Amino acid sequence: MDIVRNFPLFNIVMCLMCGVVSSVFGAKQAKRLSLFLIGAVFFMNIAVLAFVAKEGQYTYMMGHFPAPWGNEIRVGMLEAVIAVFFCAIMFLSVLGGEHYIALDIEDAKSNLYFTMIDLMLASLLALIYTNDLFTAYVFVEINTIAAGALIMSRSNGHTLVAAAKYMIMSLVGSGLLLIGIAILYDVTGHLLMVDIHRRVEVLSRTGNYQLPLTVAMGLISVGLAIKSALFPFHSWLPDAYSYSTPSSSGILSSLVSKGYIFLLFKVFYRVFGFEFILDHKVTNILFFFGVAGMIAGSVMAIYQTDMRRLIAFSSVAQIGYIYMGIGLSVSMGTVAAIFHIMSHAASKSMLFIAAKGLSDVSGDSKEFSGLKGAGYRNRLAGIAFLVGAFSMVGIPLLAGFTSKVYFAEAALTASDIKMEVAMVALAISTILNAVYFIRAVIIIYTPHKYTDFDQSTYRAPKTMEIALLCFILLNIFLGTWSNLIEGAIQTGLGTFS
Amino acid sequence: MGNLWNNYYEAVAVILFGIGFTALLLHRNMIKKIIGFNIMDTAVYLFLAAKGYIAGRVAPVPDGPDASRLVEDYINPVPSGLVLTGIVVSVSVTAVMLALTIRLYRRYHTLDIDRITMLVKREKFKE
Structure with missing residues (x-):
């Protein structure tokens, strides 16, 4: 059963690969591949969930570099549950709107729509599983690009403007997130969430660098709040959701913004620690x-x-x-x-x-x-x-x-x-x-x-x-x-x- | 003030970040927005690179005549890696934004996002 440990990373790589392969497929094959991929990821994550329920959480080391140097994936109960659920919603959204994707999007380009779906799934899984803040940032950007493409895939004036607004607000958000992560890295010297947490605890005890930490936390929170359309930053949302093809609306409203919120949970619980968040x-x-x-x-x-x-x-x-x-x-x-x-x-x-x-x-x-x-x-x-x-x-x-x-x-x-x-x-x-x-x-x-x-x-x-x-x-x-x-x-x- | 002067790289980076951020958010011209976005991201890279640099040390490339150097002779390599990754990310986002701008321009013959929004509102939404 040890092979199950590899599934989260394997899933992310598989989604990226399928995204690339879809770009040379016809529309039909790309759709089938995409649906098959989401289904496969769904079942693999159920296996991961069963594994985690039995064996407990684990961290997965990448490239044989141990913790403070290498990149990590962390798999726990919560991550597995959310991943399974996201796959289910994604599958049903794509399946439900599949008929309209064919109608709304030019035939020659509809395979690219499924490329974007695959990339979206990859980025969501990476956001859920990653244990490294900079990896999270990179996949946040992949997510933004894929989401922008999903909005503008239905080519008319409304969706183009909606996509432009979405991209602008998203870029503002991810800029804030990036500088937040940069400051956090400079203060703590780590990018892995667990290590940052350890340093933050030490810093809170000694009382050093409290201001930069607060600033970093504020920047990351605001950045992710903008990206997930918290109330005063929601201006891009109605256009983006209401003019795109139904699958896109479903995926955007139920998964994209939620991926960022889940990342925010991770930042609160794993990076800063909830005590620190409450103190500030x-x-x-x-x-x-x-x-x-x-x-x-x-x-x-x-x-x-x-x-x-x-x-x-x-x-x-x-x-x-x-x-x-x-x-x-x-x-x-x-x-x-x-x-x-x-x-x-x-x-x-x-x-x-x-x-x-x-x-x-x-x-x-x-x-x-x-x-x-x-x-x-x-x-x-x-x-x-x-x-x-x-x-x-x-x-x-x-x-x-x-x-x-x-x-x-x-x-x-x-x-x-x-x-x-x-x-x-x-x-x-x-x-x-x-x-x-x-x-x-x-x-x-x-x-x-x-x-x-x-x-x-x-x-x-x-x-x-x-x-x-x-x-x-x-x-x-x-x-x-x-x-x-x-x-x-x-x-x-x-x-x- | 002393701190500001000692960390002038970081100070400049934050000022640039502010310039880029406001340009991205407030300019009406799409191209200027994209330029603003690039300034903003570049400011972050300057910030990271400045933080990774340690005075008097060299780039961590253990090759050539300097092969005998010790770890203590090199700057921190991680921020350089982050900057490279970040550049790749911002290039791809810029490409997407430019493609979007081209499509908007072909349709509405203007780069002003407010004007485009107005034109779109007038256009009846057709399925």
Whole structure:
């Protein structure tokens, strides 16, 4: 079974290789290769998860250079769970939007779309598994390039501008991240997370270099917050999510921003140590912006008349939830945040694909006025949208409800003022979520005679139906079997630092 | 002030970083934004290189007439490696940004991102 230890590195290399190979393939082969790759990575990561559950965490040395000199991969429970989950979401997003990728992208270039998907997966896996800050930076940039290409792959004015805005904000973020890492390296003399942590502890004891450390921490946090679209930095998000092809929207909203948040967790827990973070009150700032994002994102979503922009603005609110969870500065808050990463990913990519399915049967309308009764014309997409919307609002048995329960539980253990603010914000945000999502659900289920549409000739793409069914099941699984996952996150987080 | 003068490489690097950062964020012209991004990244490389340099030592290439040198004679090689990696990364990002700019320019005949945004808003979104 020792061969399983090699899987994380092997997966990353495999994804990069497949990305390169896809560039000379035709569109069909590239798609098959990509889907096969994601599936293979999924099963290999399940093996890694089983291995870690039995043998415990391990670090994987690369190139036979031992710890302070060489590069490392670190595999623990949490990393494996997140990797398995990301692969599942990625597979379903690509499968669900596969029909539209062929329609939206020029034939000659659609193999390059799958190249970008492969590179995206490689960078996400590397962000999850790496134990080295500079490697993380390099893969952050690969992730940015791949995400930019996924946005602009559908060639029209809107996506080009959205991609330009996304790239600019992302480059601002990664510039801050890079100088943060540079300062951190200069103060501590290490790039491996564990070694930096050791030096930071020594420095905190002696009281030296506290200012540069604080600056580095601030720069890294702000950089990653910009990249993951925390509330005041969300300006690039709605355009990027709402105009790209559905697979891209799903992957961007549920995986790209979450990869950065996971990196932020690593920086907090493994690089600085949570004690240091609490001492420097970083979490309070994140808490403030998270709560602001929860409310502001929902309020902005109410004003949208375009279905996909509504879902995009709801993402701003959900990112706010995640940062609020980190900001509670208790371990349960982090567990809730990680669980919400999963439940939001499962619901949001489903919503994007279902929205496409609904507008497909309404003469490609995205405005609510054109979507009346779409839920009857494309039943499965309607049900999937319903499940996703209910999950985001927080109806029991669905994923979103469970993460809200965890957030509330975490808030109870936090300090008084944070508890009150978090509870009120959760309540207000839930009501606002309900306002816009229930309105959307009512519109798609308002009976409406639609003349331009012939029910008897329309067939929803098979792959989309399969993907939507899996998404619905995944949501229900996350909602009902949450104990299993929460337990895994708890154990993973326990050994994380 | 004394510290600032002693670490003038780092001070200059941070000033350059600020210049590049503001240019990237605030300029409306795409090309100027890309130039700003490059200045910003180069500033970080200057910072890293300055931090890796140790006065009076040479580059860590144990070859040629200097082959008999000791470890103590070399500067820290890690930042140089980081700078090289960083340059590769920023070159590829610059290439992507330039390609994007070309496509925007061909479509809208302007490099001003605000103007492009305005033009796009007028254009009805078609599937």
